[in-house]
Amino acid sequence: MKYSEYSAVIIGSGAAGLYAALKISEHSNLPDGVLIITKSALGESNSKYAQGGIVAVLHQNRDDNVELHVKDTQKAGAGLSDIETVEAISQASDEVVNDLIKTGVKFDRNENGELLFTLEAAHSIRRILHSGGDATGKGIVEGLRNAVLEDKNITVMENSMAVELLISREKECKGAIVFNELTGEHEVIYTSALILATGGVGQLYKFTTNPDGATGDGIALAYEAGAAIQDMEFIQFHPTALAISPESKERFLISEAVRGEGAKLINKEGEQFMSRYSDKRELAPRDVVTRAIYSEMKKEHSSNVFLDASIINPLKLMNRFPTISAKCKTKGIDISQKPIPVAPAAHYTMGGIKADVSGKTSIKGLYAIGEAASTGLHGANRLASNSLLECVVCAYELADYLSFANLETPKKIDEGIKKMIDVYSRSISGREYDIQALKSELKSIMWNNVGIVRDEASLIHAKKEVEKLKDSFKRMHKCLNRDEYEYRNMLIVASIVIESALERKESRGAHARSDYRETNLEARHSNIIKTEEKELIYA
Ligand code: FAD
Ligand code: SIN
Secondary structure: OEEEEOOEEEEOOOHHHHHHHHHHHOOOOOOOOEEEEOOOOOOOOOHHHOOOOEEOOOOOOOOOOHHHHHHHHHHHOOOOOOHHHHHHHHHHHHHHHHHHHHHOOOOOEOOOOOEOEEOOOOOOOOOEEOOOOOOHHHHHHHHHHHHHHHOOOEEEEOOEEEEEEEEOOOOEEEEEEEEEOOOOEEEEEEOOOEEEOOOOOHHHOOOEOOOOOOOOHHHHHHHHOOOOEEOOOOEEEEEEEEOOOOOOOEOOEOOHHHHHOOOEEEOOOOOEOHHHOOOOHHHOOHHHHHHHHHHHHHHOOOOOEEEEOOOOOHHHHHHHOHHHHHHHHHOOOOOOOOOEEEEEEEEEEOOEEEOOOOOEOOOEOEEEOHHHEEOOOOOOOOOOOHHHHHHHHHHHHHHHHHOOOOOOOOOOOOHHHHHHHHHHHOOOOOOOOOHHHHHHHHHHHHHHHOOOEEOHHHHHHHHHHHHHHHHHOOOOOOOOOHHHHHHHHHHHHHHHHHHHHHHOOOOEOOEEEOOEOOOOOOOOOOEEOOOOOHHHHOO
């Protein structure tokens, strides 16, 4: 097996990973440089597809302030957001977003060069910056990716997947095992700062806005390593994904900003139904709008409702939402004339690896940032466009924290780690699996039983079905290829989501239980930690 050493290793190249690499690379305490390991091409990520924008509480936006943003975030979070975290992230947003701009990220401006702010659901004012109209993620990722490629201190390893964390007997993270898809080989990477920026778990669900890579790898790896995992029952279902046909898996996002600019939701009868569910109508928090659509769809036995954007000036519509307009056009829909068929789809993971604002997890040497982490910012339901902000603020704070750390790569590797490495140097054989069919089966189980509304019976059913899938898959450690590793990780994370959802006997934010409709005001975060000794796995 090939061995290498880096001062800091970042897994993932979305907004969180790219920006962390750049900020860490600015420091002088890096004897062995910075490495980014990423599953496919550099920058391929959920971040790249972000549409609506990024929250920025900027001093030049006179209508806005930290207090107001904190209030909106907490309200959307259904009482579960951690106040210190929300305040810290909101306060840092001015400095960090301005730094992003200096790094080369371009946001949309008016003819006087002033930044343009948009509105999304549950924000009390316009405070969201966007890029390319509705292609904010592309703008951010391109700006950061270009800067990373110019940085001589950063090495990039593409088409490579972290598949196991190296944890010492003292419970410290010392690196990772990485599967290189191009060579088919496993490699060992040592580091004293291993940063998981691996994104969320949208691919656990049959219908999702997330691209293929969102299989929860980092959360599965951290769980297996014994890190605390928080709030995984809170999966955000975005209300409006393009739903051309009931079974088509493609669920292209129709940004909330379209509603922010005035579009209305209508049912099959053409009725604007949102006023029956919330006085905020289309701009109610995401979980509320999603459940309203779910309920209309059930009532009408239909697989979608419609979003009518024809109310918006056609020229503004095309300029402001070029990506969405173009996508709908390919499906024969002129959005200035015709309502868009939409339905909810899994979109965002509020839970994740428990971490503080500077990415520190419950394991020394292991850090988590971005969607893979759960800092307590989003509570039970994320406020729109707060995710990209969290990605960049936590990356910035982590780099600041690491600038004072000793980043000498580990010199002594103990027996436990040697045993782990040994597992991956042995060859494996056995039957071939139809991974695409297995992934589909798992995604249907999750969609049908652990979806927008759950109850004990559906969750217990899902638990049994996932156990059966786990029993029949004999590669819960070393696998043959990326698909198998992703499926392995999806099984691990599915069990965590189900277990957390069973434990939370209340309805709150994105976790709606038809058998426990009330919110339990006493309830706080859920935490899951794998307790069995890691070595037992390899016995
Ligand atoms: P990601 O961007 O998902 O990046 C994860 C990276 O890790 C990828 O490069 C992936 O390939 C890599 N990776 C994963 N596992 C491994 C592994 N085992 N080994 C190596 N590499 C691995 N949020 C907003 O705030 N505003 C928006 O407008 C917005 N719009 C959105 C639109 C869409 C369609 C989607 C899907 C999400 C949107 N979100 C938005 C949410 C937001 O984009 C994400 O939460 C955020 O971008 C996550 O960034 P990240 O860097 O944490 O993870
Ligand atoms: C959207 O544009 O609706 C997505 C924004 C987000 O997920 O924050």
